[in-house]
Every structure is written in C-alpha cells, then in structure tokens.
Amino acid sequence: MPADVSAARAALDGVPNEPGAPKPDPIVKGDNITRTFGGLKAVDVEHIEIQRGVITALIGPNGAGKTTLFNLLTGFDEPDHGDWAFNGKKLSNVPAYKVARLGMVRTFQLTKVLSKLTVIENMRLGATGQRGERFWSAPFRRLWSAQEDANTARADELLARFKLDEKREDFAGSLSGGQRKLLEMARALMVDPELIMLDEPMAGVNPALKQSLLEHVKSLRDEGRSVLFVEHDMDMVRDISDWVIVMAQGQIVAEGTPQAVMADQRVIDAYLGAHHDTDISEIDVDELEAEAEAELEAEEPKP
Numbered sequence: 001m002p003a004d005v006s007a008a009r010a011a012l013d014g015v016p017n018e019p020g021a022p023k024p025d026p027i028v029k030g031d032n033i034t035r036t037f038g039g040l041k042a043v044d045v046e047h048i049e050i051q052r053g054v055i056t057a058l059i060g061p062n063g064a065g066k067t068t069l070f071n072l073l074t075g076f077d078e079p080d081h082g083d084w085a086f087n088g089k090k091l092s093n094v095p096a097y098k099v100a101r102l103g104m105v106r107t108f109q110l111t112k113v114l115s116k117l118t119v120i121e122n123m124r125l126g127a128t129g130q131r132g133e134r135f136w137s138a139p140f141r142r143l144w145s146a147q148e149d150a151n152t153a154r155a156d157e158l159l160a161r162f163k164l165d166e167k168r169e170d171f172a173g174s175l176s177g178g179q180r181k182l183l184e185m186a187r188a189l190m191v192d193p194e195l196i197m198l199d200e201p202m203a204g205v206n207p208a209l210k211q212s213l214l215e216h217v218k219s220l221r222d223e224g225r226s227v228l229f230v231e232h233d234m235d236m237v238r239d240i241s242d243w244v245i246v247m248a249q250g251q252i253v254a255e256g257t258p259q260a261v262m263a264d265q266r267v268i269d270a271y272l273g274a275h276h277d278t279d280i281s282e283i284d285v286d287e288l289e290a291e292a293e294a295e296l297e298a299e300e301p302k303p
C-alpha cells in the first residue's frame, strides 16, 4: 500500500462512527440536502462529508436514495434544498459537465444509445465531461473532431490499462458485463477526476472477473483519487472500502469502518428489514448443510 494511502486511512482512525461525522480532510461537504418526488422524500441528508484519498462505500436497501444523492451531488438532478461543496467550491446549480470538469465524475450504466457506439467513441464521449448523449449527435461530432487527437491518445492509454484495447472498434453493446464496468470506469477517467463515483461497479459482473475489477478500483485510490461507490455486493464493500456510509429512507443512518458498520444493529435492521423477503424455498438446504459440515470438519482438532 503506498504510504499516502496508509496516511489517508490513518486519518480516519479518530473519526467517530456516527452519521454525518466530520472528516479531517473532506473533498465533499454537504448540508441539509433534500429531494422529494411527489410526497416521497427520496433524499433527506442533514450533513455529509467524504474523506479525500480513500474509498468510501455508500450502501443501503433498495430505494434508500443512494442514486438520487449521486445525481444531486454531480449536477444531474436538482434538490429542493441543500448546499454542498467540492474542494471548498459550492456546487449548487452547477451543471453536470462543469462538475465533471472541476474533478467530480460519476459513472453511468451503458444505455441503449451508448451501446450502439464503439468502445473508442464511448471514450471520446467521456472527454466531453458528461454533457450527455445528445452532445454526440452529428453536428457536435464534427465540432468535436478538432480536439480528437489528444483525446484519442488518452483514450487509448486508458483502454490499454483496462485491457480493452482489443475491443477498441467493437460496439460497446457487445462487451461482457465486466468489460462494460471497466469501460464505464475508463470513460469517467477521461477527464482525470479527483473524485470518481462508481454506480454499482459489481452489478452483472461474472464472479471470475470480480477480483480483477476490485484491483482496478483500488488502483484508482492508490494513484491518489478519492472513490465513492454505491454497491449491494457486501463482499466488495468489506474488501475494499476504507469507510462506509449507510443510507435508509433518504437519511444517513450509520457510518464507520467496514467492520464497525457491519456489526451495527441499525445497519442489520435496515438491511435485513429490506431483505427479509428472500424466498426460503430458493435456498438450497442440502448445499447449506454440506457447507456447514465442511466447516465443522475443518474446525475439528486434528488427532
């Protein structure tokens, strides 16, 4: 682990495991952020701070408001109320492409339109700082070509890093789940962000590829970026996050190191409360028994 990553982690040592806890060096700071849809308060965050230079996970049950909070912070949606700052600069009413240019970028799942572009075209689109898909319409495409050379060089470098160089001319829609996630990450890196926000980086990824994806996420932090990710895959949260923020019903209900948060009763309640609908008939009882037996055998003292 590079020394500056250990230092960044160590800085979290004294931070209390409390919702909205102040951080020693926050890259994002927000207050009283609310967003309602009809009568529903999707986001109702009193105070949030994201520490610089570490990996922060944002978790919570379905509908907790995680994606809405991502959209608000990055300028893709407007709050009812709220103030937040990135590197001390207030961002309310700043459009998404400007937020991206300032250094805060979120990934997007590959939409239908983006699937019909090639991998390299997706990368060049990333360089526009998230102006959206309309920016890629024919007139803009011509305007854009003037700046293409520098962007293409950066795009090719990133494609090589994420092992997508052989897919350069393929349609993005033809990529596997894991390759799509790598492309989303590579595309976001086109603007060289200080804070990269990953939306469910493990969703739809084949288990064999998960480890390699985790290493790529860690490499973002190890090169000095701050990472904030939304994820349901608890193994990933446990494995790579330095800090975890838990949302439920629009609010931050808990925060702390992965170990502290996973042991927190409020988190267990918020999670299990939402996931207790698992159909018991779907569980393979024989498999569970076999696993339990294997574990017991492994624990038995050797004669």
Ligand SMILES: Nc1ncnc2c1ncn2[C@@H]1O[C@H](COP(=O)(O)OP(=O)(O)OP(=O)(O)O)[C@@H](O)[C@H]1O
Binding pocket: 037, 040, 042, 060, 061, 062, 063, 064, 065, 066, 067, 068, 069
């Ligand atoms: N554009 C919208 N119009 C109406 N309701 C919305 C809209 N976007 C989100 N919501 C509602 O706001 C709440 C929070 O949704 P959000 O997608 O932010 O949750 P989430 O924590 O990201 O959930 P998930 O883990 O399922 O992605 C949900 O009840 C959702 O139905």
